[in-house]
Amino acid sequence: DARVTQTPRHKVTEMGQEVTMRCQPILGHNTVFWYRQTMMQGLELLAYFRNRAPLDDSGMPKDRFSAEMPDATLATLKIQPSEPRDSAVYFCASGLVVVGDRGRSGELFFGEGSRLTVL
Amino acid sequence: AQSVSQHNHHVILSEAASLELGCNYSYGGTVNLFWYVQYPGQHLQLLLKYFSGDPLVKGIKGFEAEFIKSKFSFNLRKPSVQWSDTAEYFCAPVADRGSTLGRLYFGRGTQLTVWP
Numbered sequence: 001d002a003r004v005t006q007t008p009r010h011k012v013t014e015m016g017q018e019v020t021m022r023c024q025p026i027l028g029h030n031t032v033f034w035y036r037q038t039m040m041q042g043l044e045l046l047a048y049f050r051n052r053a054p055l056d057d058s059g060m061p062k063d064r065f066s067a068e069m070p071d072a073t074l075a076t077l078k079i080q081p082s083e084p085r086d087s088a089v090y091f092c093a094s095g096l097v098v099v100g101d102r103g104r105s106g107e108l109f110f111g112e113g114s115r116l117t118v119l
Numbered sequence: 120a121q122s123v124s125q126h127n128h129h130v131i132l133s134e135a136a137s138l139e140l141g142c143n144y145s146y147g148g149t150v151n152l153f154w155y156v157q158y159p160g161q162h163l164q165l166l167l168k169y170f171s172g173d174p175l176v177k178g179i180k181g182f183e184a185e186f187i188k189s190k191f192s193f194n195l196r197k198p199s200v201q202w203s204d205t206a207e208y209f210c211a212p213v214a215d216r217g218s219t220l221g222r223l224y225f226g227r228g229t230q231l232t233v234w235p
Contacts, residue, residue, distance in 0.1 A: 050221070
């Protein structure tokens with residue numbers, strides 16, 4: 001049963017520390033998203049990639065967040081330095097987007113999330 | 120850019136009551152439409168989707184949604200809710216072409232609480 005895998009599931013760290021979250025998308029999916037979920041802001045899109053190329057990272061604070069896809073099986077989201085306001089659940093999602101094929105564009109499969117607490 | 124509006128932030132119902140959650144989107148082109156559900160402590164899961172054809176689509180667990188193009192709406196319904204339907208529900212349109220192809224625009228979410 002194919003699924004999106006995220007690590008770590010939980011992370012508690014101190015302000016100023018570097019945090020790296022990892023995501024393994026479903027094999028064959030060409031689009032990967034990073035979302036952040038908080039009670040106050042709801043679901044926010046941080047960044048997304050298609051065929052490993054970044055399409056939009058305007059949702060990320062550029063000075064401290066970075067997102068990459070070193071290869072098709074791994075997406076990373078890094079925060080350096082972390083701050084208490086970064087505390088949230090970070091979700092990775094993947095999907096297959098096929099230009100001209102509406103029936104296969106848009107459905108996303110979400111990982112279990114990484115719950116980050118910055119003290 | 121697209122936007123999506125979910126009118127109800129928190130809905131509280133008793134079991135067996137009927138449910139309708141509103142969703143309106145703004146986008147001039149053709150969209151695919153999705154409803155996702157997030158059960159407490161879990162990740163988002165697909166509830167149902169609309170691409171084309173019959174505007175009344177059926178999803179899992181007895182949910183259905185109706186696409187009304189003239190109203191830019193995609194409301195979610197269920198005739199009789201259960202305690203296990205307690206969750207947060209997200210409406211999400213996605214453009215089917217252009218630079219934002221494949222990008223879901225999530226609504227703010229509606230928290231549904233069902234009392235037994």
